[in-house]
Amino acid sequence: MRHSIWKTAMVVLAASVLVWDSRAFGQDEAVGRVQRSPELEVLGRFVGAWTTRTTSKSTAKRPEEVRVLGVADCKWILDGHFVRFQGKATATDEEDLQIMTYDSVDKVYRQWFYDAEGNFHHRTGTWDRETRTLLWKGESNGVRFVIDDRFLDDDTLVYTLTGRDKTGDIVLRIEGEVTRRE
Numbered sequence: 667m668r669h670s671i672w673k674t675a676m677v678v679l680a681a682s683v684l685v686w687d688s689r690a691f692g693q694d695e696a697v698g699r700v701q702r703s704p705e706l707e708v709l710g711r712f713v714g715a716w717t718t719r720t721t722s723k724s725t726a727k728r729p730e731e732v733r734v735l736g737v738a739d740c741k742w743i744l745d746g747h748f749v750r751f752q753g754k755a756t757a758t759d760e761e762d763l764q765i766m767t768y769d770s771v772d773k774v775y776r777q778w779f780y781d782a783e784g785n786f787h788h789r790t791g792t793w794d795r796e797t798r799t800l801l802w803k804g805e806s807n808g809v810r811f812v813i814d815d816r817f818l819d820d821d822t823l824v825y826t827l828t829g830r831d832k833t834g835d836i837v838l839r840i841e842g843e844v845t846r847r848e
Contacts, residue, residue: 821846
């Protein structure tokens with residue numbers, strides 16, 4: 667008896683995941699009908715097809731500089747409550763995924779990041795309308811990082827990620843430019 671209840675629960679869970687997955691990663695037809703808050707509309711700046719240029723700058727712990735070109739696509743998902751930003755390096759096909767939203771309870775932006783190497787972390791952010799900048803902060807594996815996403819215009823985003831270890835030394839420095847594709 668217990669085995670059949672467990673089996674039924676697993677089938678229901680699997681079906682729920684499939685339904686969620688199809689809505690989360692497919693094109694959401696209802697997005698146009700959603701009334702978004704001004705805070706969520708900020709994330710709409712990311713929506714579109716992009717070309718990415720990233721440079722990992724040298725630091726004391728990573729002396730080599732690495733440049734990566736890629737592409738990214740960003741869409742509203744889950745009835746327009748979240749934005750999915752999915753990127754891919756053109757030379758290696760390595761992918762990353764970012765999910766963003768605005769948390770109206772805590773009054774912060776939230777972003778979850780995952781990559782093909784198994785790295786993941788959560789960031790919180792604030793929007794500065796004057797400078798058109800989202801400032802993200804987070805921590806992963808003992809490294810505190812700050813990401814500055816600044817929109818130069820509707821088609822260009824520049825960003826800087828600075829990671830510091832517990833002693834305050836810079837262990838990661840990444841700069842990039844994201845430009846909208848036609």
